[in-house]
Amino acid sequence: MAIRLRVLLALGCALLTAGCASGSEMTFRQDKRLTIVSPGTxxxxxLPVKVSWTMRDFTAVRAGSPVRAGTGYYAIFLDxxxxxxxKSLGSLVTNGDCAGVSGCPDAAYLAQHLNVFVTSGTSYTIDAVPSSGTLGSSSHYLTIILVDGAGRRIGDSSWTTSFTVAGAAS
Known part of the structure; x- marks a missing residue:
């Protein structure tokens, strides 16, 4: 009987304190500053796929610009x-291709080798997609993130959409 009482007391205490965590410990929130316009989910x-979005409360600058709060550019990750x-865009390069090459990885390297596209605009046209997407042979997804002028990811916000490319080989 004493063990049963201890268990009930422990459960009661757990229930009473379960809602006591302060709101400051909860950092999850949905970032609604960016809205993907196309392609729709x-x-x-x-092809070519035009990716476009709207953004508020963020000033887009070119890569290499001074790092300032609330400024940066966009990185689009395909599949x-x-x-x-x-982490920086440079952290994506793992095979040493950029060793000793000043400015590498640049936008051309990221696009050609990694299917990562960078822009300071609110649209980007993707001319080709991998022949086999991760969601199926013609299905793809893309994720847009914010990076600062030095190419480091800003925060943990990301925006994603998925799409199918008509006429892709199955």
Whole structure:
């Protein structure tokens, strides 16, 4: 009987204190500053794929610009996950191709070798997609993140959409 009472007391204490965590410990929130306009989630599109979005409360600058709060540019990841918050676009290069090459990885390298596209605009046209997307042979997803002038990911916000490319080989 004493064990049963202890268990009931322990459960009662757990229930009473379960709601006592302060709101400051809860950091999850949905970032609604960016809205992907196209391609719409689940839509079928043709190549080239025009990706466009709207953004508020953020000033887009060119890569290499001084790092300032609230400024940076966009990185679009096609069929892959972005790097962790605080990591740089350079952290995506793992095979040493950029060793000793000043400015590498640049926008051309990222696009050609990694399917990562950078821009300071609110649209980007993707001319080709991998022949086999991760969601199926013609299905793809893209994720947009914010990076600072030095190419480091800003925060943990990301915005994603998925789409199918018409006429892609199955």
């Amino acid at each position: 689940g839509k079928t599109v043709r 892959k996950y972005p790097m962790a918050p605080g």
